[in-house]
Each structure stands twice: as structure tokens, then as C-alpha cells.
Amino acid sequence: MYRPNDEHDAFRAAVREVCEAKVAPRAAEADELAEFPKASYEALRAADFHAPHVPEAYDGVGADALATVIVIEEIARVCASSSLIPAVNKLASLCWINQGSEEIRQAYLPKLASGESMASYCLSEPEAGSDVASMTTKAVADGDDFVINGVKRWISNAGVSDFYTVFAVTDPDARTKGISAFVVEKADAGVSFGAPEKKLGIKGSPTCEVYFDNVRIPASRMIGAPGTGFVTAMKTLDHTRITIAAQALGIAQGALDYAKGYVKERKQFGQPIADFQGLQFMIADMGMKLEAARQLTYAAAAKSQRNDADLTYFGAAAKCFASDVAMEITTDAVQLLGGYGYTKDYPLERMMRDAKITQIYEGTNQVQRIVMARQLLKN
Numbered sequence: 001m002y003r004p005n006d007e008h009d010a011f012r013a014a015v016r017e018v019c020e021a022k023v024a025p026r027a028a029e030a031d032e033l034a035e036f037p038k039a040s041y042e043a044l045r046a047a048d049f050h051a052p053h054v055p056e057a058y059d060g061v062g063a064d065a066l067a068t069v070i071v072i073e074e075i076a077r078v079c080a081s082s083s084l085i086p087a088v089n090k091l092a093s094l095c096w097i098n099q100g101s102e103e104i105r106q107a108y109l110p111k112l113a114s115g116e117s118m119a120s121y122c123l124s125e126p127e128a129g130s131d132v133a134s135m136t137t138k139a140v141a142d143g144d145d146f147v148i149n150g151v152k153r154w155i156s157n158a159g160v161s162d163f164y165t166v167f168a169v170t171d172p173d174a175r176t177k178g179i180s181a182f183v184v185e186k187a188d189a190g191v192s193f194g195a196p197e198k199k200l201g202i203k204g205s206p207t208c209e210v211y212f213d214n215v216r217i218p219a220s221r222m223i224g225a226p227g228t229g230f231v232t233a234m235k236t237l238d239h240t241r242i243t244i245a246a247q248a249l250g251i252a253q254g255a256l257d258y259a260k261g262y263v264k265e266r267k268q269f270g271q272p273i274a275d276f277q278g279l280q281f282m283i284a285d286m287g288m289k290l291e292a293a294r295q296l297t298y299a300a301a302a303k304s305q306r307n308d309a310d311l312t313y314f315g316a317a318a319k320c321f322a323s324d325v326a327m328e329i330t331t332d333a334v335q336l337l338g339g340y341g342y343t344k345d346y347p348l349e350r351m352m353r354d355a356k357i358t359q360i361y362e363g364t365n366q367v368q369r370i371v372m373a374r375q376l377l378k379n
Helices: 006-033 038-046 065-078 080-099 102-114 172-178 229-265 277-306 311-336 338-342 348-357 365-378
Strands: 119-122 138-142 145-156 163-169 179-185 191-193 207-218
Touching (some): 006 080, 065 080, 065 229, 080 163, 102 163, 163 207, 179 207, 179 229, 229 277, 311 338
Antiparallel strands (some): 138 145, 145 207
16 A cells, blocks of 8 residues: 555544644643643544544454554644554554464453553563563562562653553573563552653653562463563564654654644744744645654554554664654744744743654664664564
């Protein structure tokens, strides 16, 4: 599929209507108060945009990869923090969909689809960020159970989510082949959370450490076979890096839209500043790079839907390029507003702060370039 079809276009229109009416008015407040936007969540939940990827077999919408990208893009256009609701739900639950047992799918996906619960993804640790194989969280078999001990860091929507996809070492001598994945519930004894991080951006999405202190869970909550956790994590990221590209697209589009409106109204030297060629060059570059990022992201989404062999490359490329473009566009948008862009009276300084994280999480852009280079050299 080269371009979104009519159904995708209708999906976009529906998401945009909800976002402009019920999410955008709360974006600045979520940022200012650094609180999870509950009202925005309920608006997305009522319209079935909180976890659109969940298959219809589990009471979900069954949106394809491109439709999910469009949902995240449109939400991020007005509120990057809120866009992490569908993005993180997909990140955590795609493991269940692709590698989990039917028991796990039946137990958790319908609750995610209804919006009764949210899910988070627990991979990173204080000393294991890009170096996933160095994780120290352990899961020890004990009869029909596993007992988990350790700490996870940088967990999006931690404390708000009810379910957590947790990666832990089950065989310390096997390196990456000794990592397994599990579903842990917030209600499980021994699960607790650190204080929310004080962040530069996406302040409406809480980021906390998650602690596991002798957390006992049934062995049936293991996702896939023992020792397959690392592969599960990496395959999941191949798909979900595209959702971060979508978030970056949305932030950049929101910034460009606002800047275009401003330069057409703001007058200096007796004319709108949009008439000055120097600013027109900036606008042209912003639009060109944004569209290039969108085409790459949509192509990657189509490859995700088909599970193409070159998805690893395209997922990394889309995430890397779109996030770099988002940082550039939001910075230029602030510049176009001059001193006003630097104030909280206008949304662009928030968009600029929000854009930065897209270059960092789900693999830094330096790591993405390593991934791309290895794929190119391998082939």
C-alpha cells in the first residue's frame, strides 16, 4: 500500500475531531502540572483510540499498523504526552499478541481493549539501557511459580498502568539467551514504584522506576518459551519504533501548523513576516523534511503490517529520521515566533521540549544508526 486508503483517511478525521475538541485544550495543563491527563484518556477511551491495535478477536478495534500510526500522529499533534497512551499500550502488549500464550491474550487484551486497564513495558534498568544484555533483574523458578527481584527504570506510564511486560534473567550464564519475558500485575505483592522523574518534556506521561521485591507470579505468565525474552524485546521494538516515528511526526506537524498561522498574522515593517523570503525558506525546509519523514514512516508501517524481512532497517530509519526532523522543526518553529516562541504563552516551547525524547527512547538515534549500518552491511 503506497498511501493511506479511504478508511485510513476517515480514521484520521475521526481522531483529529476528538483530539482538537477534547485533548488539545488539556495539553498545556498536563505539561504544567506534570500529571497524567485522565480526562484526555477518557476521551480517547470513549472513541476507542487508546489501544486501537488490539485485534477484534479480543474485543479490540483491530487497527492495522498504519492506522495505529495515524492515531498516534494525530494525538501527538496536539499533546505528545497523551500520544503515549496508545503507543505504550502497543509496546507492552505486542509481546502478548505475537509471542504470548492464548491464556495470556484472553486474560489481558480484552481489558486493554476496553480501557479498563493500561499496560507498560519494563526493559531498561539503571545499568542496562542500550546494553540490554547487562540487565540484573532476575526471575527464579520456584515450583509452579517464578519469583522476580530487581528494578526497572524509565518506565512510561508506570503507576498508572495495571499490567507490565517485564524482562528478567532466568539463566545468568546464557547472556541474551538467558532472558525471559513475563506479565506482572500492579496488584501483585512486592510491586512498587519510585517517584515520577522530573523531565524536560512529555510531563503528562509519568516515568518512574518499578521495583520488584520477591514478586511471585505463576509460570503461566511467562511470555513465550524460557530464554526467548531478548528476541521478543528486539522484535517488538522493530514494530514499535514506528510508533515513536509517528509521535515525532505529530509533534512536528503541530509545530509547523502553529508557526504557519503565526507568520501569516505577525506583521513587521508593514507586512506579514510570511512575506519575507528568509522565513519562507525555513517554512519550505520544514515542510519538505516533515513530508519525507512521513513517507518513510508510512512505508515502515506497511512493512510492519506485512512483517517484511527488512522491517528492522525501516523501523530504525523511520524512528531516527522522524525524530531528528521533529527536533529540527520544533526548534525552527520557536525561532519563527521569536521571543514569543520562548514563552509558555505559546505551545511551541512545549513541543520543542517534547520532541527531544523521541531521539532518545526506544533506542537512541545513535543506536538506530548502528542498527541500520549492520543491516546494510549484512545485506
